[in-house]
Amino acid sequence: MQGLDSESAWLASSWRELVGVIFASGISAIGTSFAMYGTSKNFLIVSTSRLVLNILPGSVVASIVWNFGDYSLALSLVVFGIFLASVTGSVSYTGFFLGARLVPSRPILAGFGGAVFLMGGAVTLFTGLFVPAVAPTIAGGAAMALVLRRPVTGETDQTTDRRPFLKTFGAIAGFNVAAHVVGLLQGRGSERPGVDRERSSGAQQLQESADSRTLDVGGMPGYVVDTDAFYKVDINPRPPVVAVDDWSLTVTGAVESERTFGYDDIQSLETVHEIKTLRCLGDSRNGEQIGTAVWTGTPIMDLLAETEPQGTHLMLRAVDDYYYSMPIEMVQDGMVAYGMNGETLPRAHGFPARVLVPNRWGKLNVKWIEEIEVIDGLDSGYWEERGWDGMEPVNTVVKIQAANRLSDGAVQMGGHAYAGTRGIERVEISLDAGQTWSDATLAEPLPGSDTWRQWKYEWQPQESEYTIFARATDGTGTVQTRVRSDPYPSGATGWTRYSLSVDL
Numbered sequence: 001m002q003g004l005d006s007e008s009a010w011l012a013s014s015w016r017e018l019v020g021v022i023f024a025s026g027i028s029a030i031g032t033s034f035a036m037y038g039t040s041k042n043f044l045i046v047s048t049s050r051l052v053l054n055i056l057p058g059s060v061v062a063s064i065v066w067n068f069g070d071y072s073l074a075l076s077l078v079v080f081g082i083f084l085a086s087v088t089g090s091v092s093y094t095g096f097f098l099g100a101r102l103v104p105s106r107p108i109l110a111g112f113g114g115a116v117f118l119m120g121g122a123v124t125l126f127t128g129l130f131v132p133a134v135a136p137t138i139a140g141g142a143a144m145a146l147v148l149r150r151p152v153t154g155e156t157d158q159t160t161d162r163r164p165f166l167k168t169f170g171a172i173a174g175f176n177v178a179a180h181v182v183g184l185l186q187g188r189g190s191e192r193p194g195v196d197r198e199r200s201s202g203a204q205q206l207q208e209s210a211d212s213r214t215l216d217v218g219g220m221p222g223y224v225v226d227t228d229a230f231y232k233v234d235i236n237p238r239p240p241v242v243a244v245d246d247w248s249l250t251v252t253g254a255v256e257s258e259r260t261f262g263y264d265d266i267q268s269l270e271t272v273h274e275i276k277t278l279r280c281l282g283d284s285r286n287g288e289q290i291g292t293a294v295w296t297g298t299p300i301m302d303l304l305a306e307t308e309p310q311g312t313h314l315m316l317r318a319v320d321d322y323y324y325s326m327p328i329e330m331v332q333d334g335m336v337a338y339g340m341n342g343e344t345l346p347r348a349h350g351f352p353a354r355v356l357v358p359n360r361w362g363k364l365n366v367k368w369i370e371e372i373e374v375i376d377g378l379d380s381g382y383w384e385e386r387g388w389d390g391m392e393p394v395n396t397v398v399k400i401q402a403a404n405r406l407s408d409g410a411v412q413m414g415g416h417a418y419a420g421t422r423g424i425e426r427v428e429i430s431l432d433a434g435q436t437w438s439d440a441t442l443a444e445p446l447p448g449s450d451t452w453r454q455w456k457y458e459w460q461p462q463e464s465e466y467t468i469f470a471r472a473t474d475g476t477g478t479v480q481t482r483v484r485s486d487p488y489p490s491g492a493t494g495w496t497r498y499s500l501s502v503d504l
C-alpha cells in the first residue's frame with residue numbers, strides 16, 4: 001500500500017490528469033515569464049516565436065508575418081501559448097518523472113529538481129537566454145510538484161480525492177492571472193516621452209500642406225495616412241517594449257571613434273521633418289501594405305559623421321534581432337526617425353527610433369534600431385536570408401483604394417500611385433480591360449521626394465460590369481510594365497486590375 005501511494009504520488013494517474021499537469025506547469029512558466037519581462041524580447045513567447053521563425057522556411061515565415069503579423073496578435077499569442085505550454089510542460093513532466101524515479105525516497109523534491117533542471121536546460125538551449133529561463137522554470141517545476149503532491153490512494157472516495165487537486169489547480173490559475181496582470185502593468189510602466197511643441201509644429205505644417213492637396217474622394221486613406229491606419233509589418237508577435245532609459249543607438253565597426261547616442265542625444269542633433277511613403281516588398285498589386293506619414297528625426301549622415309566612418313556599407317541591427325545591410329550611399333538622404341505624424345514614434349513603428357531609407361522597400365527601414373555597424377562590403381538582411389530579393393528601388397504601383405457612386409450617378413474611383421523618388425507623372429485608367437486608356441486627375445504632389453501621389457477618376461457608367469485596369473507613368477517617363485509578377489522574391493509588378501459591378 002505504502003509503495004503504491006508514494007509511487008502514484010508523483011505520477012499522473014490518468015490522461016486527463018497528465019494533460020492538466022502539463023498545462024498547469026507550462027502556463028505557470030509562461031505567466032512568470034510574462035510577469036518578469038512583459039513583451040520584451042526575453043518573454044518566453046517572444047523568444048520562442050523568434051526561434052520558430054528562424055527554423056521555418058522563408059516562404060512560411062513571410063506568409064505568417066504578412067498574414068498574421070500584428071493583426072492576429074491574440075491568435076499568435078494563443079497558438080504560441082498552447083504550443084509552448086505543452087512543450088515546456090512535457091519537458092518538465094519528463095524531468096519530474098526522472099527525478100522522482102532516481103530518488104524514490106524524496107519523489108516530490110527530486111521531481112521538482114528534475115523538472116527545473118530539464119526545463120531550464122531546454123529553455124536556455126533553445127532560446128539562448130539563461131537568466132530569463134530561470135524564473136519561469138522554477139514556477140513551472142513548482143506548479144508540477146504542487147499538483148502531483150496531492151494525496152492519492154487507491155481507496156479514497158473520488159469526491160474527497162479531487163478537492164485538494166482542484167484547490168491546487170485553483171491556486172495555480174490564480175497565480176497565473178496575477179502574473180499576467182503584473183506583465184500588463186509592466187508594459188505600461190515604460191512610458192514614451194512626448195514631443196515638444198516646436199518640434200510637432202514643423203510636422204503639423206507638412207500635415208496641413210498634405211491636407212490642402214487632398215482630392216475630394218470619400219473612403220480612401222489620407223494623402224498622409226492616420227497613424228492608427230498605417231500598415232504594420234514585423235517579425236514579432238507583439239512590438240518590443242523598449243524603455244528609453246535602457247535604450248541607446250551605438251555606431252560601431254569601421255569608424256574613427258565609436259559613439260553611443262541616448263534618446264536625448266539624438267533629439268539634440270538637427271531636427272528634420274519629411275513626408276515619406278513606405279511600401280512592403282510583400283505587398284501585392286492592390287494590397288494594403290503601403291502608407292505615407294510625416295516623419296520627424298535627424299539626418300542619419302549627421303549622426304554617422306560624428307564617428308568618421310571608414311567603411312562603405314552599414315549593418316543596421318534592431319532590438320528584435322532584425323537586421324539589414326546596405327551601402328552607405330543608400331542612406332545619404334535617410335534619417336533616424338523618432339516622430340510620426342507629429343507624435344512620438346509609436347511602439348509598433350519602432351519606438352524609440354527607426355531608420356528611414358529613401359526609394360527602397362519597407363524592409364530596409366529598420367525599426368527599434370540599436371546598432372549601426374560600419375562595414376566594408378554588402379552583408380545580408382533578414383528577408384534575404386529567407387530567399388527574398390529587392391535591394392533595388394521600389395517598383396511602380398497604382399492602388400485603387402475607393403469606388404464611390406456620386407449623386408449624379410457617376411462612378412468615382414480614387415487611390416494613390418507610388419514609384420519612390422522617381423515620382424508619379426501620370427495615372428491612366430482603362431474601363432475595357434486595357435484596350436483604351438484615359439488620364440486620371442492627379443493631386444498636386446506632396447512636398448517630399450519619396451512620396452506617393454493621389455489620383456481620382458470619374459465617369460458615367462453605361463455597363464453593369466467593368467474590368468478596370470490602372471497603370472502609372474513614373475517621373476522618368478517610363479510606363480509601368482504590364483508583366484505581372486508576385487511579390488516574391490523581388491516585389492509585385494503589373495497593372496492593377498479591379499472588378500466593379502454597377503447598379504444601372
Ligand SMILES: Nc1nc2c(c(=O)[nH]1)N[C@H]1C(S)=C(S)[C@@H](COP(=O)(O)O)O[C@H]1N2
Binds near residue numbers: 281319348362363368
Ligand atoms: N526591427 C524591425 N524592423 C523592421 C521590420 C521588423 O520586423 N523588425 N519589418 C520591416 C518591414 S518588412 C517593413 S515593410 C517595415 C514596415 O514598417 P511599419 O510597420 O512601420 O509599416 O518595417 C521594416 N522594419
Ligand SMILES: [Mo]
Binds near residue numbers: 281
Ligand atoms: Mo516589408
